[in-house]
Amino acid sequence: MTANSTTFLSRRRTLSLTAAGLSLIAVCYGLARFAYGMFLPSFRAEFGLDAQLAGAIASGSYVAYCAAIVVSTILTPRLGARRVAASAGVIATLGIVIVALAPNAIVLAAGVLIAGSSTGVASPPLAHAVARAVRAPVRGRTQTIINAGTGAGVALAGPVALLTVDQWRLAWLAFAIIASAVTVWASRAVPREGSGEPSADHEPTRQRTVLPQPVLRPGSARLIAAATLMGLGSSAVWTFGRDLLGGTGGIGPTASAIAWILLGACGLLGAVTGDAVSRAGLARAWAVSMIGLAAATLVLALMPGSVVVAWTAAAVFGAVYIVLTGLLLLWGAQIWADAPAAGVGLGFLVLALGQALGAPLVGALITQAGPVPAFSVAAGCAVLGAFVLPRRSRA
Template sequence: MQQCQVETEGPVGTAVERVGAVRLTTVGMALIAVCYGLARFAYGLFVPSLRAEFNLDATSVGAIASGSYIGYCVAVVLATVATTRWGARTVGVAAGATAAVGTGLVALAPSTPVLVVGVVLAGSSTGLASPPMAQAVATHLSPARQSRSQSVVNAGTGFGVLVSGPVALLAAGGQWRLAWAAFSLAAVAVTVWLARTVPSGGPAAATTGRVALAEVLPPGSGRLLLAAAVTGIGSAAVWTYGRELVSAAGLGDVTASVLWIVLGAAGLLGAFAGDLTTRLGPARSWSAAMLLLAAATVALALAPGQVVVAVLAFAVFGAVYIALSGFLLLWGTRVNPDRPALGVGAGFLLLALGQAVGAPLLGAVADALGTPQAFLLAAGITVLGALVRPRTQPRTERSSAVAGGGPGDQI
């Protein structure tokens, strides 16, 4: 297996490093695509079919989604600890295998309990995926390549969502089980690919000592965790009920699936999150993205049956959500540069906890007042999240800290 090279001198070494970076980034993006885009967020795409098959109301749909997010929370804690002990490849393989089993169970589910187990397992795979890939990039790529690579890997969510839309269209007419079977096969293929590509060993795999609280929650963590939780609550509306909202407004299942494809395609723009923070600064980038997320949610609440509005809203949501998760990933690695898996794991844990709270809460509001009202509530919460801005140190101090690999870049 070819190892990704770091800080290799000379033109040949530079070429080898570039190839290693591309291979690692590509397989990382694929893992995020199957775990997030297929195993986790495709649930929202198939809500109408699952409601009809298993006789679910909006509250039940939200509760199942919440179970998926809770599974994620447990998994991200396990992955954060496991990655520091056993390395990125082992935990990454576990993530892919969990996605394969979970999506397979959904495809075969004969009853609601089996469906719930499958959805929870599938959602849990995402918690296992992010920390090891963040650790792999931080360990095996040079500092100059890391921000862009982390953002591209994270944008795999958009690619997975993009793929799930056409699969749903091909599996129309009650054949949703075939779609989930295809998701399971894709997860198996990516797992094998990852096992043969991600380097073994590295500093993370050798870390076996106890982790102090200051290492888990270093300075700057409070804002990161609060921002992640609010983002989770605010985004739960579209991820869980977005497709159902536009379908009920009269756009039809085919149009709703196309909108999901638009969401995923726009999500690929999240690959530029790292470049955006460099140009605009983390604080302005974060606030602008949160306000755009809120605007997209409001647009869907007010005009879910208008095709142009829905297309724009889904596109903005997809691009901005992936960018926000990319900001959180970079925020986590820079708040905790010595243990990037811990920083990313903490941020993504609170993101999922927010979604675990938001999905059933918004489902209850939808049952009581209507789905548009639930979306307006989610948008209001998101606007508040725009105020939780990352702090940035003065440019000279930050540049010095980044050059030295220290914790100065507290975005």
């Protein structure tokens, strides 16, 4: 059976893949990667991190993601989605455990780097599995529901942080237990290559060509520019948002944790991305969402002491960020329809590069000028990104 087999998963197995994929994304993105920002106040107190160093550690996580997504994009067609997806869960669990046991800032940085790389491993195989094994009428919705797992993971991190209070190591050990359980689930639910009904027992068909030819196609330059600006624009809130809200002049640690819960919960709205695109069009949905990202970022910096404003801005940020990643996923899949893992991989790679550039930049600006100028620069990047749209024929 070839990689282009026309057999598809049954409804039950499609639902199983969707649930397991959403959970794997929740673990890798929401816990292994973005929970760093959630727990940054605790890390700064424990290890004596200043804003610039905290931003550098976050940047390392994004760089690791970039390297991992390249490797995952290449290996997914060759090894099959199941093996690569399970590897993502193993890497996430390992990184989370290292963070939980870190005795100093160096080991903490290593754990954050390893944990962050799991996100790069996870996205391509899940996109590949959905594109190859899920029926066309529900394919887009399945992709975006899985992608919304980031919000679920972030929402989970908030209550865990509240329950553990100052015992952040217990929280990360709990994350490790969750990650290991999800890894086992994904290793069973993600299909092998060509494993649609009626059989799911044969090995993946190896492909000689692991990257599409040509790699850069009409419309890809716009996607690269838009994803970079989205990464720059979102880096301030993901890395320093909780620290800003929980610190002096902010709403405090408990209220800021609730803000993070709202951010993640509203991120689950990303599951409706496919329907939004079908009604509004990819270009219009992208522009509106990027403006929302900019507004939420700026408002958080201007009014961190208002509970209502902070909670509202966090909720808006979570919703539009996950919508944007879903749009980026669909955008890449349109350009590289014959190689969805490569399309998703490139878009998310460039997004992470933007975040890798943005995190230390924002950290340095906070140190030198304060949070308002730093967050304003990030918001400005998001505004610019609102004007970089897909080719009209692709909308």
